[in-house]
Amino acid sequence: MKKEPLYQKIVSDIMAQIQSGELKPGDQVPTELEISKQYNVSRITSKRALTELENQQLIERIQGRGSFVSEQRQAHSNVILFLLPFPNNPGLGDYAQGISRFIENTSYTVQIQTNTYLTKLDAKKLSSMYAGLILYPEAGTSHLDILYTLYLEKFPVVVLDKKIESIPFPFITSDNMHGGYLAAQHLISQGHKKIIFYATQNLERSSTIRERYLGYLKAIHQENLEYHGSKVMNPDADNSGFIHQLKEDEITGIIVENDINAIHLMKEIKGCGYQIPEDFSIIGFDNIQAAGLVDPGLTTIAQRFEEIGYQSAKQLIQLIDKKQDIQSVVVPIEIMIRESTN
Numbered sequence: 001m002k003k004e005p006l007y008q009k010i011v012s013d014i015m016a017q018i019q020s021g022e023l024k025p026g027d028q029v030p031t032e033l034e035i036s037k038q039y040n041v042s043r044i045t046s047k048r049a050l051t052e053l054e055n056q057q058l059i060e061r062i063q064g065r066g067s068f069v070s071e072q073r074q075a076h077s078n079v080i081l082f083l084l085p086f087p088n089n090p091g092l093g094d095y096a097q098g099i100s101r102f103i104e105n106t107s108y109t110v111q112i113q114t115n116t117y118l119t120k121l122d123a124k125k126l127s128s129m130y131a132g133l134i135l136y137p138e139a140g141t142s143h144l145d146i147l148y149t150l151y152l153e154k155f156p157v158v159v160l161d162k163k164i165e166s167i168p169f170p171f172i173t174s175d176n177m178h179g180g181y182l183a184a185q186h187l188i189s190q191g192h193k194k195i196i197f198y199a200t201q202n203l204e205r206s207s208t209i210r211e212r213y214l215g216y217l218k219a220i221h222q223e224n225l226e227y228h229g230s231k232v233m234n235p236d237a238d239n240s241g242f243i244h245q246l247k248e249d250e251i252t253g254i255i256v257e258n259d260i261n262a263i264h265l266m267k268e269i270k271g272c273g274y275q276i277p278e279d280f281s282i283i284g285f286d287n288i289q290a291a292g293l294v295d296p297g298l299t300t301i302a303q304r305f306e307e308i309g310y311q312s313a314k315q316l317i318q319l320i321d322k323k324q325d326i327q328s329v330v331v332p333i334e335i336m337i338r339e340s341t342n
Contacts, residue, residue, distance in 0.1 A: 006041050010049035012111065018058055018069055019125055029059055029067045056109070080110045080316065081130040083117060085138040095160060098309025099134065106317060110134075115142065123149035132156035132316045137164055156319040158312045158326075162208040170319070172312045172329045176208050176285075179301040179333045180215025180255065183283045186299070186335060187253035188223050190342060192281060195220065195253035196246065197230040200261050209257050212285060216255055227251075235261055243272045252280060253341075259284035259291045259300055266294065266340065277342035287336050297338030304331050 017023040035046035053059045061067045123146050151167050159171040187195050203210045220228045256262035262284030287302035311329045
């Protein structure tokens with residue numbers, strides 16, 4: 001995920017000052033020159049930030065006098081908030097590009113923040129500032145208070161990647177269960193009899209990882225294999241003992257919750273003196289760029305991140321404009337076979 005543009009940080013900071021009351025209606029906001037000095041940016045960047053605030057009807061620019069907080073500023077009727085837990089994590093994929101592709105021909109704009117932004121707001125303030133919310137949850141139980149209040153107030157929210165437990169927001173997600181099924185089926189087709197599902201978080205914590213695991217179980221059951229199992233491991237710990245135990249237990253196939261952890265595990269396996277795929281066949285999820293660059297190349301379940309972003313914007317704007325319920329969307333996946341499986 002690309003880093004937040006500098007002009008957008010300026011916009012976010014000034015919006016926060018208006019929302020908190022630090023800048024009140026009629027107050028003058030910093031000039032282009034003052035913003036340039038404060039943020040160490042060009043005048044072009046500071047001008048773009050002020051133009052964005054003006055487009056959102058937060059400020060009024062008066063010729064010869066400067067820019068002022070709007071006296072009768074409207075709610076952010078054309079601004080969509082997009083929250084991500086880790087915006088620079090390559091494992092999240094380029095959702096933003098898909099969102100931008102849909103909204104570029106609409107009257108809406110998007111503001112990107114991290115999930116910690118929710119700690120600065122309550123439901124009332126958020127609903128007064130934005131037209132709707134696209135949320136990538138950190139976990140299915142994070143920020144339940146504000147999110148459930150938004151649900152009760154029928155504020156438009158669409159969730160990416162995973163479901164939020166007990167709050168029936170519409171969600172846009174990959175077909176994770178089928179992904180887990182395809183991964184296990186691929187290993188089974190290559191003759192593997194003992195296949196393990198490897199995760200770094202409890203399956204109860206994430207509906208996404210849980211559904212991948214259930215897909216794996218479905219394939220194991222369908223083929224009448226006697227062995228199945230999952231291991232929840234700390235990715236920062238020394239897993240050499242775990243890897244040696246896998247070899248002793250004659251486990252030859254490993255399905256990993258995502259590509260980042262799969263690549264890390266591959267490195268540890270090599271460090272223990274084993275070969276991939278001769279000793280262990282590995283499959284990840286996400287098809288991040290690094291999956292095709294490591295040696296051996298990582299077989300993975302590819303998600304269509306841009307399409308998920310596109311569908312999230314489409315469904316949210318339909319929800320905003322039509323004020324009616326929408327359907328959740330499950331986006332198809334595909335398996336990318338590379339050298340990490342034999």
